[in-house]
Amino acid sequence: MVSLPYDEAGVNGESLTSFLRNRNKVGTSGREYLIRMLQVAERSKVKGYEVAEELVGTGQRRRGGKIVDCGSYLHFRHYVGLDDCRLLRANFCREYKLCVLCGARRGGRLVSSYLERMSEVLGSRANLRLWNLTLTVRDGPDLVERFSVLENAFGVLLDRSRDYRKKGRGASAFNVVHGGVRSFEVKRGKGSGVWHPHVHALLLVDGELDRERLLREWALLVGQDEGSTYAAHTNRGHGFKFCGPVGLRPRRGEVDASVIGAFLECFKYCVKFGDMPAMDIVSAWRVLRFRRLVQSWGVLWGVEVPDIADEALEGDYEWMDLFFRWCRGEYRLFEVDSSGTSESA
Numbered sequence: 001m002v003s004l005p006y007d008e009a010g011v012n013g014e015s016l017t018s019f020l021r022n023r024n025k026v027g028t029s030g031r032e033y034l035i036r037m038l039q040v041a042e043r044s045k046v047k048g049y050e051v052a053e054e055l056v057g058t059g060q061r062r063r064g065g066k067i068v069d070c071g072s073y074l075h076f077r078h079y080v081g082l083d084d085c086r087l088l089r090a091n092f093c094r095e096y097k098l099c100v101l102c103g104a105r106r107g108g109r110l111v112s113s114y115l116e117r118m119s120e121v122l123g124s125r126a127n128l129r130l131w132n133l134t135l136t137v138r139d140g141p142d143l144v145e146r147f148s149v150l151e152n153a154f155g156v157l158l159d160r161s162r163d164y165r166k167k168g169r170g171a172s173a174f175n176v177v178h179g180g181v182r183s184f185e186v187k188r189g190k191g192s193g194v195w196h197p198h199v200h201a202l203l204l205v206d207g208e209l210d211r212e213r214l215l216r217e218w219a220l221l222v223g224q225d226e227g228s229t230y231a232a233h234t235n236r237g238h239g240f241k242f243c244g245p246v247g248l249r250p251r252r253g254e255v256d257a258s259v260i261g262a263f264l265e266c267f268k269y270c271v272k273f274g275d276m277p278a279m280d281i282v283s284a285w286r287v288l289r290f291r292r293l294v295q296s297w298g299v300l301w302g303v304e305v306p307d308i309a310d311e312a313l314e315g316d317y318e319w320m321d322l323f324f325r326w327c328r329g330e331y332r333l334f335e336v337d338s339s340g341t342s343e344s345a
């Protein structure tokens with residue numbers, strides 16, 4: 001039995017503010033994590049109602065119900081000595097393409113899984129460098145059509161790169177790509193107001209990716225002629241964003257900020273929930289629901305992405321469990337269990 005500096009009296013329905021004021025023993029990083037998660041969940045609740053309403057209006061009543069319910073209870077575990085806080089359980093809806101909370105959780109898991117694998121690969125293959133690339137197609141009102149053009153064009157680049165690896169033939173700017181991961185994202189174009197699907201890719205490249213060659217190849221694949229593609233490039237939003245190699249080679253336990261930025265950009269969301277009205281989120285979901293938005297290949301193939309809930313730590317650590325419930329428009333703490341060590345769990 002361990003003694004912990006938390007009393008369990010009077011926590012029923014306590015607000016988060018009051019909890020943090022009265023029990024300021026939760027250290028900085030644990031507290032930051034807790035607050036960040038609760039903020040995301042709170043945003044998710046608000047947006048969830050709008051998305052659910054839209055879904056119900058189009059005959060998706062059950063799905064709407066799941067989204068409204070998502071995150072209405074959250075179970076955190078705070079490891080006191082380590083000041084490590086984890087979201088162990090929640091009633092997640094797991095609708096990553098519709099739900100802010102589940103989308104954010106999944107994005108975070110993708111970032112950490114791929115970062116880890118990428119560091120391993122870069123550590124063992126000295127010839128490879130990490131590149132960050134975004135490819136777009138011209139905005140358009142028909143999302144199905146625009147998305148298909150994007151999806152197919154990127155597929156051809158991958159086929160060419162695979163053919164070259166296997167058979168040693170074929171001319172493509174992607175011949176130097178030994179593997180990578182790509183993630184599709186859909187939003188409304190800033191200037192155009194119509195759909196703007198694009199693909200973020202993190203590539204492991206042997207040598208240099210030939211920018212000019214890739215632009216020409218991509219323009220042909222998406223059916224945009226070179227002249228207008230280059231013109232559009234300077235015109236923002238209709239061409240390419242070519243980010244080039246990112247950061248330094250990540251060493252063990254040390255990752256450059258630009259690398260993290262590239263990973264976040266790649267995986268964070270498949271749709272920008274904050275910027276899009278519920279109607280757009282549901283429209284995008286209809287097009288994307290059966291499509292695989294994140295895919296890896298080559299030396300990055302087969303990365304396993306863990307579940308969106310955090311794992312409990314194994315070992316003998318002191319912990320305190322915090323249970324939050326969504327109640328009348330805010331999260332309230334309704335139970336604190338500070339009786340635990342991992343051994344007794």
Ligand SMILES: [Zn+2]
Nearest residue numbers: 070093099102
């Ligand atoms: Zn959810």
